[in-house]
Amino acid sequence: MRICSYKGLVVSVFTRDEHCPPHVHVGHGRWDARYQFSFWHDGVALWDVRPMWSAPGIALLEELRQVIEQPDHLRRARQRWWQSRASVCLDHQQWDPRREEVVSPSVFRRHAVDIVWARYAPERDSTLIQLAGQASPLEIQ
Known part of the structure; x- marks a missing residue:
């Protein structure tokens, strides 16, 4: 395309x-x-x-x-x-909220949180990331 x-x-x-x-x-x-x-x-x-x-x-x-x-x-x-x-390729990754970046679980970060799922919202050009233990997804624009 x-x-x-x-x-x-x-x-x-x-x-x-x-x-x-x-x-x-x-x-x-x-x-x-x-x-x-x-x-x-x-x-x-x-x-x-x-x-x-x-x-x-x-x-x-x-x-x-x-x-x-x-x-x-x-x-x-x-x-x-x-x-x-239909993927943003964040499966089996983690989010480091202090640095606001995606990290591999093989790189230890004390505050990194598992990404449960991630989706792209084309109408807003934003990505929604559901983090383990969080009630609602994080929106990244």
Whole structure:
């Protein structure tokens, strides 16, 4: 599903055989770059480029990252991922309320709380996270 385009390159969320973490693809006939995004913060990061031997220059990869990170594009990426996967990929993770971040249970944090479930609310562009022992979910915008 198309997110946007930049310099003739199409940014898309694939709908078949996809997996966590949430990511988009940007491709050219000779290479495919994947960029991770999140449902709980607005950062975007280059995940990988395949094959590396035909990767574009670093400047173009950074320009693409900045394009994907634009609020309208990031929102569209989240919507498309949620539409195709019905997951925000926070299963078996924890929330650290002091640092306001998701952490892996394999990294000990004294105050981290298990995430029971997480859902995306596209109409508000927010993520709801139900934490263990809490009566109502935490909303992250």
